C-alpha cells in the first residue's frame with residue numbers, strides 16, 4: 001500500500017499539523033530522492049547517454065526543483081510560470097526542456113534568452129513563431145519534434161488509434177511529422193536533435209511503451225532511408241503508474257527503464273540505426289506517493305440508512321482528481337490506527353459543488369469532529385492543480401527529510417486572495 005512507502009510517522013504528522021495547521025501537504029523528501037535514483041541509477045547500468053527530466057507539472061515549487069536538481073535530473077516545463085520557477089530555483093538552463101501545445105511568444109522568448117537545453121516543437125504555428133523569435137534575437141536553439149505515435153495508454157488499457165486524434169504533436173500517418181522534419185532538417189537556427197513521444201499517464205503495463213518505441217523507430221528508419229536523418233535523441237515521455245489504492249499494482253520504477261532501454265536497443269538494431277540518447281520525463285512517479293495531505297474533520301452529517309458525510313477543511317480546491325477523474329484514494333485517521341474499524345463514511349470537501357467528494361467509501365474507526373485525516377499519494381497533480389474556488393486560500397507545503405521539517409510553500413491568507421482585486425466605486 002502507498003502508506004507503506006511513505007515514511008513519516010503518525011506522531012510527526014500530528015506535530016506538523018499542529019505547527020503548520022491544516023490542510024497541509026507533507027512531502028517525504030527521502031522518497032522523492034529514492035524515486036529519482038530508481039530511474040537515474042538504472043540508466044547508469046547501461047552504457048548509453050540518457051536524461052531523466054522531472055515533469056514539473058506534477059508539482060512545481062522552488063524547493064521541489066532544487067531537490068530535482070540535486071538528484072541530477074533534467075526538467076520539463078510547459079509554461080512561463082514553470083520556466084520562471086526553474087530560473088528562480090537556479091536550474092541549469094541547459095537541462096531544461098520546454099513543452100506545450102500552445103507556447104506563447106513570451107515563453108519562447110524566455111526559453112531562447114535563457115538558452116534552454118531544448119524546445120519540444122508541437123505544431124507548425126509554434127515552429128513559425130520560434131523561427132521569428134530566433135531571427136529577432138539572432139540566436140539558435142536545439143529542438144525535438146513531438147510526434148503522436150498513434151498509441152494511447154490509460155492505466156491498464158492501451159489503444160492503437162492509427163491516426164492520433166490529439167491536440168498534441170505531429171501526426172505520423174498523415175505525413176505531418178515528416179513535413180515538420182523536412183522543414184527542420186538542416187535548419188539555420190533550429191537544430192533538430194530528434195523526436196519526442198508521450199503516450200499517456202498512470203500507465204501500469206510496459207506494452208504501450210514498447211509499441212510506442214516500435215512506432216518511433218519505424219518512422220526514424222523511414223526518415224533515415226529517405227533523408228539520411230539520424231536522431232541523436234529519442235524522448236519517450238513519462239506516464240509511469242503509481243499506487244493510489246491497494247488495487248493499483250505498479251511495476252518497480254527501474255522496470256520501466258529496463259523495458260524502454262531494451263525496446264530501444266532492439267528496435268534500433270532491427271532497423272540498423274544507431275542507439276540514440278534516451279530521455280524520459282516522469283512526473284507522477286517522482287512525487288505522487290511521496291506526499292500526503294492532512295485535513296481536519298469538521299461537520300459530520302448522517303442520513304440514516306443512506307450515508308454518513310464527513311466534511312474536511314479542503315477538497316477539490318487542493319485535490320481536484322476525484323471530482324475530475326473519479327480518482328480513488330486511501331486515507332486513515334491519525335492516532336486511531338490501533339482502534340477497530342467501526343463504520344464506512346464518505347469524505348466530503350468543503351466547496352459548493354456536489355461533486356466535491358474526496359473518498360466515497362472509507363472504512364474508519366469511530367470518526368469525530370477534530371480528527372486529523374491523512375489522505376495518501378497526493379504528491380502529484382494535487383497542489384499543482386489547486387484552485388481558489390470559493391476563495392479558499394491554498395494549503396501550505398512542508399518537506400521532511402531525515403526527520404527534519406521545513407516549510408517550502410507558505411499557506412495563503414485571505415488577504416492574498418484579494419491582492420489583485422481593484423475596487424470599482
Ligand code: LLP
Nearest residue numbers: 055198201202238239240281282283284381
Ligand atoms: N511528458 C508529457 C509530455 C506529459 O504530457 C506529461 C503529463 C508527462 C511527461 C508526465 O507524466 P506523468 O509521469 O506525470 O504521468 N492531471 C492528470 C495528469 C496529466 C498528465 C499530463 N501530462 C492527473 O492528475 O492524473
